[in-house]
Amino acid sequence: MNDCENVNNESEDIDMATAKFKVNAKSENPTKTVVDVRGFKIIVDEPENLGGTNHGANPVEYVLAALSGCLNVVSHIVAKEMGFKLNGLEIDLEGDLDPAKFAGKKTTERAGYKQIRVVLRPDTDADSDTLDKWLEVVEQRCPVNDNLANQTPVLISVAK
Secondary structure, eight states, rough: OOOOEOOOTTTTTTOOSEEEEEEEEEEEESSSSSEEEETTEEEOOOOOOTTSSSSOOOOOHHHHHHHHHHHHHHHHHHHHHHHHHOOOOEEEEEOOOOOTTTTOOOOOOOSSSSSSEEEEEESSSOOOOHHHHHHHHHHHOOOOHHHHOOOOOOOOOOOO
């Protein structure tokens, strides 16, 4: 079974059935997690000032990284579909969260990002109207953006 079931190797020929993505993660210490994704190792860790070993980005930084990666892929696909050349793309992301809940303090704030701001800097000759339409389609079609902008059920259980 592939790590991404029901998706063919040819990017133009995607089976429209639901695709399933999988990762496996193991804790190396209280702040460091090693994630295996299709044979790639991703190190998730906290910076030293948060008690970590600083061997990788922290989980909320990876959320921003995942969004940037998804926006990059979808941006290029949509530009090609719209008939303009996207020579490159720079993406700046930042988000604000209140660490109180994470730290175990009483708060009415949620644990996650309150807001994520993204600025896309496309290297293209496309005009402003085209870029406005492009951005609208990119926002609609980026799966990570969809997961962040809309409630996605997350089912967490304990194996016994």
